[in-house]
């Protein structure tokens with residue numbers, strides 16, 4: 001799909017990878033609707049992106065807030081062609097810690113934001129995409145890209161909920177792509193390794209350095225958000241990528257500890 005003049009919703013667009021995706025799509029001439037629960041950073045990001053961008057304060061787990069964000073996007077830009085789901089939380093705990101089990105409320109939160117939130121946004125965005133006229137070349141109506149994680153397969157200690165949520169994001173890719181294929185809408189997952197963002201800045205420095213040192217093959221450094229954004233834009237632009245999960249991790253493989 002040609003990015004120029006298309007309308008993209010980006011969840012988690014106020015920070016990190018979502019913000020970098022916004023920059024990359026803006027460079028291609030897209031109009032952007034950033035959904036995030038952080039209104040201060042969201043408004044700032046939209047202001048920096050200029051008149052082709054808007055911000056909506058949306059919690060991705062809420063049906064009514066997502067619908068309101070979609071309605072506001074349609075009112076401002078008239079259509080939705082691209083939906084990039086970057087909103088996510090990394091909360092971690094061990095299955096058992098000092099004899100206490102993983103708090104179920106924490107499990108529910110991580111699954112709600114990372115997995116249910118992703119599906120909530122994409123299903124409501126698909127309603128709007130289905131109304132688009134197909135592209136003159138290739139019959140496309142929409143593209144959905146969901147952020148999974150290397151943790152989907154290689155979860156670290158403490159990441160049971162996070163890994164399960166991100167494996168769920170990969171799991172829904174094929175059935176959603178099958179459900180929407182007749183409408184000309186693609187669905188793709190992206191699984192990043194370790195990228196330099198505010199989320200990763202929350203990791204203890206020792207842990208981050210150990211990952212870079214022992215687990216990343218080449219280039220031996222964290223990924224730049226712009227490198228992830230480059231892949232996302234390529235997926236939007238390449239009509240033959242569908243129903244799959246692409247890894248972007250410099251060959252990283254997580255070790256046991």
Ligand SMILES: NC(=O)c1ccc[n+]([C@@H]2O[C@H](COP(=O)([O-])OP(=O)(O)OC[C@H]3O[C@@H](n4cnc5c(N)ncnc54)[C@H](O)[C@@H]3O)[C@@H](O)[C@H]2O)c1
Pocket residue numbers: 011012013014015016017018035036037038058059060061085086087088089090113114117147148149150191192193194195196197198199200
């Ligand atoms: N940074 C990495 O190394 C890395 C690796 C693998 C996967 N990921 C995934 O990429 C995505 C983006 O991560 P990031 O590193 O940019 O993190 P980040 O913390 O910089 O950005 C996440 C954004 O999501 C927003 N958000 C959280 N909960 C929300 C909710 N309920 N509703 C709306 N917005 C919400 C936050 O406010 C924030 O702006 C996440 O899904 C993350 O799991 C990141």
